Amino acid sequence: MYTDVIGKVSGKVKNTVERGLVKRFAQSIGDPHPIFIDEEYGKRSKYGTNIAPPTFPRVFESGTIEELQLPKKGLIHGEQRFHYERPLLVGEDVYVWTEVKDYYEKKGSNGLMGFLSVVKYGEDKDGKLIFKEEAITIITEAVRKAMSV
Secondary structure (H helix, E strand, O other): OOOHHHHOOOOOOEEEOOHHHHHHHHHHHOOOOOOHOHHHHHOOOOOOOOOOOOHHHHHOOOOOOOOOOOOOOOEEEEEEEEEEEEEOOOEEEEEEEEEEEEEEEEEEOEEEEEEEEEEEEEOOOOOOOOEEEEEEEOOEEEEEHHOOO
């Protein structure tokens, strides 16, 4: 179904780690640690500023892969992993892009399911990798049938 998009990469999109958004994100996930939200605490930290929570890259724009058309509803969030070279610093610009890593199918009790593996990368202004986010999206047989109608 999506084997033809394996290896496709989006363009890079500039995102800024904005203080207000980091604070709202930390509050929304129920993690009010001062390293995320208290400016004075951040200044005294080893980073010299506040950092973003580890799952914060979920809010970043990460480019578009034109050939990758997914339905707006019915998808299942299967798995997600983050790997960091260093934390995201409040105020910095991050350049983010997406790559389709794999697509495979498995037969399950609910029919044939598709597993789409997509990786989001974020780098600093000098091109150094900051994070890698790997996500698996599950496409059920019902969604697959609706897509082919």
